[in-house]
Amino acid sequence: MELTKTVAKRLLQLVIVLLFVTMFTFLLIRLLPGDPTTTIIPFGTDAQRAALRNDLGLNKPIYEQYADYLTNLLQGDLGKQYNSGRPVIDLVSQSLPVSLQLMIYAQFIALLFAIPLGIFTAYRAGTRSDKAINTSAFALLALPNFVLALFLSYFVGAQLKWLPTGGYAPGWMDQFFDSSRSPDLIEHARYLLLPAITLAVGQIAVYMRLLRSDMIATLQENFITMAKAKGLSNQRILWRHALRPSSLTLLTVAGLNVGTLIGGAVVIEVIYGIPGMGLKIYQAVFSKEYVELQSYVVVIAVLFVLVNFFVDFLYTVLDPRIRRARAS
């Protein structure tokens, strides 16, 4: 009952936020100067432009356009591209899994390095190795990710020619969005490796620091002292007993980041030529595809809010205080 009340409250919040986000984006996009007719019929006469604007519904008052959009949205119609008539839902199904997979791999790589490093530096807090690793991580934070992207594509792609410098092949997730895209896992991994590493590097330092802080705190708790007294090895203590309670914030943040990064890795997708949502958003802005752009924002907002919601929920259920109480 407590739980359902919380869930219901959160769901309501979700809907309200979504409503506001769509309204806000709608207005924001309408503020963009120029109109889509310049892209579709650049050489059209004024009469042709006016007619096209009418067809596209751009002459209706704003609230009416918004209402139309919302009605369509609730029926699952994300609209069509002005230029080609392509349904936006198709474009979303093709590009969303690309970005999602990229984000997931980036988080995975980041955690792969951050967890051992976090544990190690917490275990050796204050020592020279701790300081050295922290300094390096700190330095890494100052490296803009587009610079890293350019460097990697130059060295690894162009000079060493180990990995491709752009392109994409479908992975395991694409087929669920569009059944015609069958996986080509090796190529998929090759194309996404550099972009994922680029995104991961920016996160490694963050995650490592987070984990280190939480681990240091956990390592001072009584149940750790008890475990040591029982004769358990340090490795066992670190990985089996200390890691779990300390990792909650880390996993929360990693989860939230999947949501926030979806629309945010645009520069990486542009530099590497990855056909994800970020690249599509970027193109839609420049080709003044209003409806397409709005729909992308809605999709991202929904994902962001859902991820937030899910992580919140998980957190409430897995409250560390309860678990610590149980553990000791």
Next chain:
Amino acid sequence: MPELPDTGLDDEIGSGPTATEAFEREQHEFGGVAGDSGLLQVGAIEAGPASTRRRGAGLGFGAWAAIGWMGFIVLIAVLAKIGILTWGDANESFASCARKGPLADEGGAKGFLLGCDSNGRDMIPRLALGAWTSLLVAVGAVTFGFIIGGTLGLIAGFSGGKTDTILTGMFNVLLSVPVIIMALALVAFLQGASGEEGALSPEMILIIAIGVVAIPLIGRITRASSLTWAQREFVLASRAQGAKSRRIMIREVLPNVLPAMFSIALLAIGIAIVAEGALAILGVGVRPPTPSWGNMIALDRGNLFKSPHIVFEASLLIFFTVLSLNLLGDVVRARFDVREGGL
């Protein structure tokens, strides 16, 4: 059952903080978490190169190096802008030097220590003038973001209740829109609004665009800090004495929030420099031929394979500047921030 240690979290077992609230608490304590890797990374700033707190000891070597670097860069930037020491003409092209430089395929060019860009413009004066543009945009954006976002956050954290809910809601809505769309839309809108004569300079447009995007981020952090301080005893005491809210906010809370915010500001400037670079790569940076570190990278990233020095040089400058700002931000934090409930 041993006593559970105080972890600083809410004291109500069973209805602990939500993940987002814990997230925000961590944000405050760590200064934020990577939100958008591409654009605005309120990065893991609590990431001092050494241990978390260094008390008493003087500023370490790192801090002095950072201050030195920043001083150097600011000096170069100002001198270049006002024309006293320009190191040459940032706009003059030399056919003999085009694409040449250290590491370039075509080799170096005599008399051009750092080489030239693809138009044959000397890199040194361009980097110097670029420093000015990049810093101007970054500092301007952060100031803009702080004035608006900081004020709103302060009010939200202090007032609590309905005001807080509305303001936080506003922040969340703004944050749900992908940063890139906000920035691109704002730039496009402002370019259109400023008309053909350009009532708004391109730098101003970027300042506003990046600044607006920064508002919810800075707002949330300020709110967290303000919230912490607003619950302290001396504030409650002030209230009990009947002091007006606004007075308390400005007299009691703000002076405590400011030092932490100063540290965030330094970090935010670094982030804004990177943001300008990212926007330049997406085609909406500072208008050429005015150089900025970002648009120098954007202009010549196609020549990366043949003339890597162009991108490398600007990137190195960005790297060291952001590193210095992060270091200084951390030092400021260590000096001024009093963490409650120590471990």
Next chain:
Amino acid sequence: MADAHRHATPHRWTRLSAAAVAIALVTVAFTGVGGASVRHRAHQAKSGGDITFGLEAETTAYCLTKGQYAISGIQVIAAVYDTLTVPNSKGVATPYLAKSVEPNADFTVWTIGLREGVTFSDGTPVDAAAVKLNLDNYRGAPDATQAGSLLPIIFTPIIQDVTATDPLTVTVTLKTPVSAFADYLFLEGRMGIMAPAQINAGEECATKMIGSGPFTLDTYAPNEKTVVVKNPDYWQKGYPKADKITFVPVTDGAVRVTQLQGGQLNVMHTSSAQQIETLQNSGQFKTLVQQPGYREITYNFMLSDTAPFNSPVAREAFATAIDRNTVNQIRNKGLFTVANSLMDTKAPGYLKNAGYPAFNLKKAKKLVAQYKAESGGSFDVVMGTTTDAENSAELQLVAEQLNKAGINATIATSDQATLINKALSGSIDVLRWRNLHGSYSQSSDQDNYPWFSNYNVANPPPAKNLLNFGHFDDATTQDLLDQGRAAANVADAKKIYTSYNQAMAKGLYLLPLWFVNWAIGYDPSVTLNLPALPDGNGKPQFIYGRIPVLGLSASN
């Protein structure tokens, strides 16, 4: 316990290191295996192989009558569609999809004879009704459902009527004699003939590609690839050779070359001098480079209906202030040829120098001062460019030279669509443009009339020729264009267009920069066979970067 500790530590870290090594090995394996697999894929020897073709941009909509296609779109169109005529290596528009294209005595009635038994890939015949439907939509006939905004501007002044006189004959009646009307049936590859099913598909015209070409559309993944597969019923027997072509958009030219080198692509096109040089110097790739004859030129329009360029003094100041040799040296490493003529060497009208002024900074400064005196103060120029780094850099170089002469030049960056809009509305003063103004040997009508006929159209007034980006009105050049359009023979055409070239130079409405050599780079496994045209019409022409793809094949 200390022992246990010492024992445990190395064990744990050994495990971690082992994991790290394993990961490293797997990664290396990926690079090796994957690389090999890509190369293998590209060289797969089924009968004709699979080609991966790198293009410089992506095209999202293929309703041909409505689009404004650039080379990337045109190259895909060449795979899926055929045009009624194509230029051959002698610069003559010869029938291709059509069997014959014959004018009457005074070039006012053209009879297009079609081939027997040619079908679209959906089985419907390429008959007169289908061709009429295409031409009506291209020209913007009143009942056309898929008329665009660009091509009707070209065709409305020319075509009076299109009739299907019998199942294999289409008769086109013109409003005015156009001796080179056959040229208009190619339009640099844009005039692909679509199946009626596509034209009548309403909104789906853009995505439902059905043509009579050597390939058919298989899949389209935005920003990723466009895959076309062999059309087994292609009307030219024995073609196409390849089984599949995957067109991949790679906007960055340097990356395109890298991908060719890395085996991701086996064919790519480029119009960048530096990349052509890289390909030629690489030793391992083959190139097909356009030779002088029918090349595009890059130039700067000076919009001359408003200040400052409504003054000839200002235009001359602009022209003499720009050191085109230096710009060519810096941007193209001097590899392109500076142009002083609208058309290239083999097109009627070519002159080594049609009369464009040379670089002369002193003269430029004088003219600038003169203009400022005449006009009361300032000489401000806004130059428009897209966000493309190459174009932007080039314009910055030009702006710098203008500033040296005393002209206050600023740069306005925007996306392509907005840029065109700005040019149309006149809110920029200089537009950098690239176009083909001489692609045939017998007439330069098709390449010049639509773009350079007067901005203010005399008949019917007060229409505007929106395609005249320079916004200029010149009675002399207009008269020459009209004469050239009706020229009865090649000798007359050559005389007329030579005068035209000179008149355009005199009017100085634009400043040509250089001729652009397109090039195709391909790896040795690819055979770039450009088969002879049907009916003994000669060999095809590599024009505007477009190559016929029916002869491409790849082998191991």
